[in-house]
Amino acid sequence: MAKINFGGTEENVVTREEFPLEKAREVLKDEVIAVIGYGVQGPGQALNLKDNGFNVIVGQRQDSKTWDKAVADGWEPGKTLFPIEEALDKGTIIQYLLSDAGQISVWPTVQKYLKPGKALYFSHGFGATYKERTGIIPPKDVDVILVAPKGSGTSLRRMFLEGRGLNSSYAIFQDATGKAKDRVVALGIGVGSGYLFETTFQREVYSDLTGERGTLMGAIQGIFAAQYEVLRKNGHSPSEAFNETVEELTQSLMPLVAENGMDWMYANCSTTAQRGALDWWKKFRDATLPVFSDLYSEVAKGNEAQRSIDSNSQSDYRVKLEAELTELRESEMWRAGAAVRQLRPENDKK
Numbered sequence: 129m130a131k132i133n134f135g136g137t138e139e140n141v142v143t144r145e146e147f148p149l150e151k152a153r154e155v156l157k158d159e160v161i162a163v164i165g166y167g168v169q170g171p172g173q174a175l176n177l178k179d180n181g182f183n184v185i186v187g188q189r190q191d192s193k194t195w196d197k198a199v200a201d202g203w204e205p206g207k208t209l210f211p212i213e214e215a216l217d218k219g220t221i222i223q224y225l226l227s228d229a230g231q232i233s234v235w236p237t238v239q240k241y242l243k244p245g246k247a248l249y250f251s252h253g254f255g256a257t258y259k260e261r262t263g264i265i266p267p268k269d270v271d272v273i274l275v276a277p278k279g280s281g282t283s284l285r286r287m288f289l290e291g292r293g294l295n296s297s298y299a300i301f302q303d304a305t306g307k308a309k310d311r312v313v314a315l316g317i318g319v320g321s322g323y324l325f326e327t328t329f330q331r332e333v334y335s336d337l338t339g340e341r342g343t344l345m346g347a348i349q350g351i352f353a354a355q356y357e358v359l360r361k362n363g364h365s366p367s368e369a370f371n372e373t374v375e376e377l378t379q380s381l382m383p384l385v386a387e388n389g390m391d392w393m394y395a396n397c398s399t400t401a402q403r404g405a406l407d408w409w410k411k412f413r414d415a416t417l418p419v420f421s422d423l424y425s426e427v428a429k430g431n432e433a434q435r436s437i438d439s440n441s442q443s444d445y446r447v448k449l450e451a452e453l454t455e456l457r458e459s460e461m462w463r464a465g466a467a468v469r470q471l472r473p474e475n476d477k478k
């Protein structure tokens with residue numbers, strides 16, 4: 129465990145240097161890791177664990193295209209791929225990677241297989257934190273642990289194949305065996321994390337729900353839409369408005385900010401851009417702060433979790449979702465975006 133200073137605050141992190149793969153393999157050598165669910169995180173984590181030399185099986189319901197996807201990825205029915213109940217029975221570590229709504233409905237089945245000494249692993253603090261709403265209350269004699277990769281399962285796999293790693297948080301909800309810490313860190317290294325930082329189930333879910341509703345996905349689309357609308361209302365063409373709102377950000381600026389930080393970005397743009405950005409960023413902060421405070425409070429009260437549970441468990445959820453996504457896709461801004469993407473030089477040959 130290394131203490132790292134993050135902007136003045138010391139935090140414990142685990143790196144791959146201090147907890148190498150060989151150590152993780154040693155810790156988990158007698159375990160059967162059952163990855164339950166093969167949606168987005170399932171494939172990323174299961175394939176990385178397999179390639180890293182761990183004993184891993186996949187549990188997936190059979191009457192589903194997802195089963196075929198697992199077979200196509202090389203999981204062998206009856207050997208490394210099983211219906212959910214069989215995998216739950218065989219696993220000593222249950223990586224519960226169904227969708228959060230799926231976790232609620234399959235929970236009564238999972239409970240039957242949580243024999244003393246097993247570990248129940250999540251990649252989100254949702255189910256256990258909002259237990260009054262989800263009914264997910266693990267028995268006292270199993271370890272309950274979390275590794276939450278800070279990104280999509282697709283990125284987790286892609287970065288692993290490139291020899292890189294996605295950072296993850298880890299947490300222990302319940303240590304029944306005395307081995308929870310070793311188990312969780314070994315799994316975090318095994319699934320291909322960059323470095324691991326410590327959290328709690330509650331903090332993981334509060335920050336995650338805030339982040340995805342905020343700057344990662346909700347707020348960013350809101351800000352894009354507002355700026356695009358103002359530019360269009362003032363007579364700018366869709367191409368100009370889209371380039372100034374989205375394309376330049378995603379293609380040029382964000383990779384540089386990721387590499388060097390925002391002060392570097394401000395220092396390495398035109399002096400005109402620099403002056404404007406420095407003068408305006410605090411205005412945007414002040415304008416959005418009340419919305420972020422409201423968002424966090426809705427998350428902490430459990431209202432956001434309840435809204436997700438209610439909407440995701442409706443039988444016509446996918447149909448309604450498609451309607452909402454179509455609205456975004458068909459908006460002028462994102463239709464302009466599709467045209468701009470098509471015009472990128474790398475698409476010339478397509």
Ligand SMILES: NC(=O)c1ccc[n+]([C@@H]2O[C@H](COP(=O)([O-])OP(=O)(O)OC[C@H]3O[C@@H](n4cnc5c(N)ncnc54)[C@H](OP(=O)(O)O)[C@@H]3O)[C@@H](O)[C@H]2O)c1
Nearest residue numbers: 165166167168169170192194225226227230251252280281
């Ligand atoms: N998406 C990410 O990259 C990401 C990132 C960080 C953390 N997480 C967390 O990781 C966990 C898994 O998320 P995910 O996005 O990978 O989930 P997902 O893609 O939505 O999961 C789909 C999986 O759940 C199964 N499933 C759903 N409902 C089911 C039910 N009622 N009965 C049986 N199986 C059911 C699906 O099977 P079928 O295909 O047969 O329906 C599929 O295997 C969640 O806790 C999530 O919060 C996800």
